[in-house]
Structure formats: C-alpha cells, structure tokens
Amino acid sequence: MSKILVAYYSFEGTTELIAQAIAKMTQADLLSIKPVNELKSKGFSKYFWGGSQVFMKKAPDLIPFECDISQYDQIFIGSPIWAGTFAPPIKSFLKFPALVDKKIYFFYTHDGGPGKVEKLAKKAIESRNIYGGSHGFLNVKKNFDANVEIAKMWISTLK
Numbered sequence: 536m537s538k539i540l541v542a543y544y545s546f547e548g549t550t551e552l553i554a555q556a557i558a559k560m561t562q563a564d565l566l567s568i569k570p571v572n573e574l575k576s577k578g579f580s581k582y583f584w585g586g587s588q589v590f591m592k593k594a595p596d597l598i599p600f601e602c603d604i605s606q607y608d609q610i611f612i613g614s615p616i617w618a619g620t621f622a623p624p625i626k627s628f629l630k631f632p633a634l635v636d637k638k639i640y641f642f643y644t645h646d647g648g649p650g651k652v653e654k655l656a657k658k659a660i661e662s663r664n665i666y667g668g669s670h671g672f673l674n675v676k677k678n679f680d681a682n683v684e685i686a687k688m689w690i691s692t693l694k
C-alpha cells in the first residue's frame with residue numbers, strides 16, 4: 536500500500552476535488568474526515584455557524600475511520616478556509632494520537648480570503664509533526680483545470 540495519505544475535510548465538495556487530484560498525482564490513499572455533527576445549513580447561515588465554531592476554538596468529534604495513520608510517512612492535509620483559518624475538523628484531526636512525527640503538507644481551498652492560515656497551520660502542524668509547506672487553491676470549482684496545474688507544480692517542488 537502507498538506510504539502517502541491525502542486526508543481532507545470538505546463541507547461542500549471543493550477541497551475534495553483537489554484532494555482527489557493530489558491523490559491521483561502522488562498515488563496516495565484518500566481519507567475523508569467527517570465530524571459527527573456536520574453543519575446543517577448550506578445557505579448563508581453556514582458562515583455564521585461555521586465561523587462561530589472557529590471563534591469558539593471548537594475541535595469537534597470525528598466520525599471514526601478505518602485508516603491506519605501509522606503506516607504513512609507523508610500526509611497531505613486539506614481544508615476549506617473558514618473564517619480565515621482551517622476548518623474545525625482539521626483541528627481535531629491534528630490532535631489524533633497516531634498523527635505524530637509525520638511529514639505534513641497542508642493545502643486549502645478558499646474564495647479569496649485565506650487569512651493567516653499558512654502561519655496557523657504551520658504552528659499547529661509543527662507542535663507534533665514536520666511541516667512540509669502549504670499551498671492554497673482559489674475558486675476551484677470555477678477554475679478546476681488551472682488549479683490542477685497549480686497542484687502539479689506545487690507537488691513537483693516538494694521533497
């Protein structure tokens with residue numbers, strides 16, 4: 536089995552598109568991270584409910600997954616941007632006991648307001664793992680092919 540894992544949270548399927556593309560390019564396994572209690576709203580109030588989880592520093596319980604994290608050396612972690620940072624389920628995933636001493640590459644999708652996510656992700660990752668870099672993907676659903684090319688270029692620079 537592959538030694539690379541692409542783990543991601545995606546509320547509306549955008550981050551999932553990039554996760555799938557990266558997994559294909561790197562021949563990695565894919566893991567979809569899902570919170571037990573997902574946001575209910577897809578309307579405008581999703582920004583309020585999702586944003587308030589970020590402001591309250593929530594790390595929600597995740598639906599248990601079968602994947603054995605210990606067998607991977609390198610892990611890509613992907614998230615949508617919520618209120619200028621990574622989404623709360625990623626915060627929970629980063630606390631996962633087996634997620635330690637891994638080389639972690641962080642990617643995120645956003646609509647133009649990534650905030651300080653790269654700085655925040657670096658700090659969160661470096662507390663127990665090795666930070667391998669970050670990359671953002673803008674308006675993925677509108678510009679999918681261009682974003683796949685950007686992902687290819689990013690991956691070609693990673694060691």
Ligand SMILES: Cc1cc2nc3c(=O)[nH]c(=O)nc-3n(C[C@H](O)[C@H](O)[C@H](O)COP(=O)(O)O)c2cc1C
Pocket residue numbers: 544545546547548549550551581582583584585586614615616617618619620644645646647648649650675
């Ligand atoms: C709760 C919430 C907060 C968001 N906050 C931001 C933000 O601060 N900056 C931004 O550029 N996009 C923000 N977005 C938009 C998403 O980051 C963007 O559409 C992303 O690509 C969605 O990924 P997904 O389809 O995988 O969930 C927010 C979306 C939600 C639901």
